Amino acid sequence: MLLDLFLTFLLIGFVSFGGGYAIIPMIQLEVERHGWMTSQELIDVIAVAGMSPGPIATNTAVFIGFHVAGFWGGATAALAMTLPSVLIVLLLASFFYKINEAPVVQSAFYGMRPIITALIIFAAFSFAQSNGLLAFTKDSLIGGLLFLLCLLALLKYKWHPMLVIVVAGGLGILLY
Structure with missing residues (x-):
């Protein structure tokens, strides 16, 4: 079991780019595949x-491993998830200043x-669909309204994200 966890999260760590939320679909696929x-x-x-606190992909790996x-x-999944990043950063750090300005590197990014x-x-829609938020029920409409209010608070009123989380949690307690 530990070997399966290690190899799965090592592969995810090596082939996933774009941050934690971009990695979630691959984690979901592997978790479902392994059951x-x-x-x-x-x-x-x-x-x-x-x-x-910490990166969502690594935290997710730890929770799944645990x-x-x-x-x-949990320890195995955390090591496997972070090892590729550490290795890649160490390898690229020595070449970074040379390759950063190259047109092909800029184009790839x-x-x-x-x-x-x-x-x-895709991750957002996948989890919204799995959680029943794309169906038109009372709960999904409340959730959609809460989403829009949070987005408005963040974008227009420039509320701190922690304040939005606390307020949304409080509204969730009141509404649900």
């Missing part, structure tokens, strides 16, 4: 991982931006 959690359990894990194999599963955005949007 480690139900879709609802994974949604709950991602929600907690997103609110926990769920599957206890303490050593510009080319990756749309796919990273698409992966983040």
Whole structure:
């Protein structure tokens, strides 16, 4: 089991780019393929991982590893998830100043931006669909309204994200 966790999260760490939210679809695919959690359990894990300090992808890996194999599963998943980044950063750091200005490198980074955005949007829709938020129920309409109010508070009124989280949590307690 530990070897499966290690190899799975090592692969995810090596082939995923764009930050934690862009990695979530790949984590979801692997968790479902291995049968480690139900879709609802994974949604709950991602929600907690997103609110926990640290990178969401690593936090998610730790929670999944812990769920599957206890303490050593969490430690194994964390190591496997972070090892590729550490290795890649160490390798690229020595060449960074030389390759950063190269036109082909700049072009590659510009080319990756749309796919990273698409992966983040895919993750949002995937989890909204799994959580029943795309159906028109009373709860989904309240959730949609809460989403719009939070977005408005962040974009127009420039509220601090922590304040929005606290207010949304309070409204969730009152409304649900």
